[in-house]
Amino acid sequence: MRFLLAAAVIILLTAEISAQSSSGYSRFGIGDLEYTYSARRVGMGGLGASVEDIDFIGTLNPASWYAIARTRIEFGGSYKGLLLSDQNESNKYYSETEFTGFTLAFPVSTTYGISLVSGIIPYSTVSYNAVENIIADPQVGNYSVDYKGRGGLSKFFIGTSYKLPFNFALGASLDYYFGNLVYETALDFASSAIQDVVYQRIYKTNGIGTTAGIISPDFSSILKSESITDFKLGASVQIFNELKTDTLLWTRTATLSDTLSSGKVKMKLPLRLNAGLSFVLNKDYLFLFDYAFQPWSKYQFAGLQKKNLRDASKISAGFEYRPSKELGATVWEQIILRAGLSFEQTQYLINGEGIDQYSVMVGFSFPIIAENTIDIALQYASRGTTKSGLIKENIFKLSFGISLGEIWFIRYEK
């Protein structure tokens, strides 16, 4: 019951409160990549390929699900603010708030580490809005051009995990990618004799892929340090089939609504590799280091590679303080604290300039009841440059989520 209540609350609070942020970089490729939707992972660097949680559904590495001990449902949302500047204008602030995704997990066998996990999470986001005002054009006078981009790809996945001998954990999911990428140009003329015109280019994409991952057993014994435990390595790979994409270029004026062109093409996404290591220091302090790589230079749309994309990679480091459970601990003594930082070589290569992103994050989990938390993370990132006609973005992202766990399917003896 409380699952349903929580779901209703989260969706009502977040589903309808989106606005348009304005990252022009998201015009390229499939938009900004979403490495994680959850406030937990954002708070510790954004990755976490080697981390398994008993009270959290990670989405980067399916092998991490083997540790899930309770039926769980999790929701995420985020508020993203962008402070933009370029060579001509500075400090314009845009923001959007959105529901980002949810996941559901059912532990089937804790003995064998089998969990059944599903969810819908974002994979990429297109969101931009810019306006060009043309004054006294010799042919049509004053008019404005409103450029808007919205949409993105989402991933629905269903997968499972399994604990191998020697405590290796494997996991895999079948992923279904879907979504619309919408690029709109609207011309608004001051003269009533000229009809306003809207162009919309829509890419409607869907297709399947697979994510597979592995997490090693605890290698801390090799280090022969009593203070270090749970030293683990993890890796995952996301593989994509060619995604089917229906393309449509559509226009609308006051007296005309027409399709200018349409077709069916293939979108070829490059595989993504994630690798990481993590260990726990003095029982309460988790440290993790991760690397992700995705060769976007191999991305193809309709058989063509895009010159504005390059190989993307991300390096992150994170930290989590999880106080040991003690009887009688107050709520405040159970708060989980996180911090992280990352460097991301984004896939964008615009005007010969690679767009990099530096981020720092902090976060915490506020316990509701046992293994039920509200998760909050705050991220500040700096991306891009004002050189070469590009944009400098200062990103403020507040991620929030709720993670609920219950014991289901337990038969009590009478």
Added chain:
Amino acid sequence: MNIRGLLLLFVLSFSLTFFSCTDDPSSIGLALLTDDKVEIKVIDSYQDSIPQYSSFFKSRLNLGADESLLLGKIRNLEASTLIRFAFNFGDSVRQDLLQNNIEVLEATVELVRNYKIGDDAVPFEFSVHKVHSDWTSAGFDEDSLQLLTYEASDISQEVELTDSLLTFKITNELVLTWLKAQAEENPAANKGLFLKPESTLEKALGFNALNLSLVNLPNLTVVVSKPGFYVDTVKFFVIEDISVVTGDIPVTVPENIVIQGGLATHSKLVFDLTSIPEDAVVISAELSLARDTLETLTGDGVVQRLSAFFITDRTELKVDERRRIDLTLSDNTFRANFTAYVQEWQRFKQNKGVVLRVTNERSVLDTYVIKGSSASDPLLRPRLKITYSGKN
């Protein structure tokens, strides 16, 4: 569920909603959006090579529902009118008519003027004839007029023409005949009047016809008497009317086209738009037509306006009667926003051109002479200026 937790989340989410200020969209990032750029181009038949063709032809009007009656002669046109009045009276009058107790002392036809073309100084001469043959306004045309039989003698008397009215008297005997026919329940004997212009006339007038609003209807005022009992004045109104315009197609120099009301003469105009890119979106189009002031002749009392109809069948010159764009006159040029037509021609390859008509062609005998596509001065030819946008 911990209520504190939910409350925290609730407050957080709503705070973000209400306090997340956002600036209006700015120009930041425009340099990144080159793939979304839209180009605007103008193609103008004055400057660019847009082949065009124009011609004019005599068309057949479907008569019968006109709100005006035309009478007169002007240039190549001759307009004549048929009117029939309805006679309604009480049973006592009917008995008196059957017993020949009623006399008609005076019968006056009154028509309300709404249009004039030609010289004011020219006297308006016409004749009025008793019709012998049956006729009905539905489907009546030039051919029907040839078959019409009527009495040769002019039965009109005391014709009076003012700025607003035309009145004339007709013979009392004829009106009494119509009244008796109605009393005998033989209304078919009433075949009405035929009004015909004099052959030398160079002037025409328009009058209100039978109309749905029943305002200013043609009427017949009859003074009747039952000797020794009463003298009364009764007004009877039109029940059916029609005017027919005959004539040859007007003559003009080859570089002109003619659009004429009444007859009617229509023009056809086609622009070849194949030079516009297929994926262009027409966002503005203006058609301009230069009027030949010397040859154009228009009447008073109406707005000078032409209408362009979308041709749906080039061979039979069929048009979509529901789609009409009016061209208004200013500075001796007719102009209209042609965007909707050009969009359809360009996008859907339906470019069969337009037929130009006088907007109220059933009610006027106006002649508009327009410089055609072969006018020696290219600047006077029909001009189509198209603004279109194109996506990269």
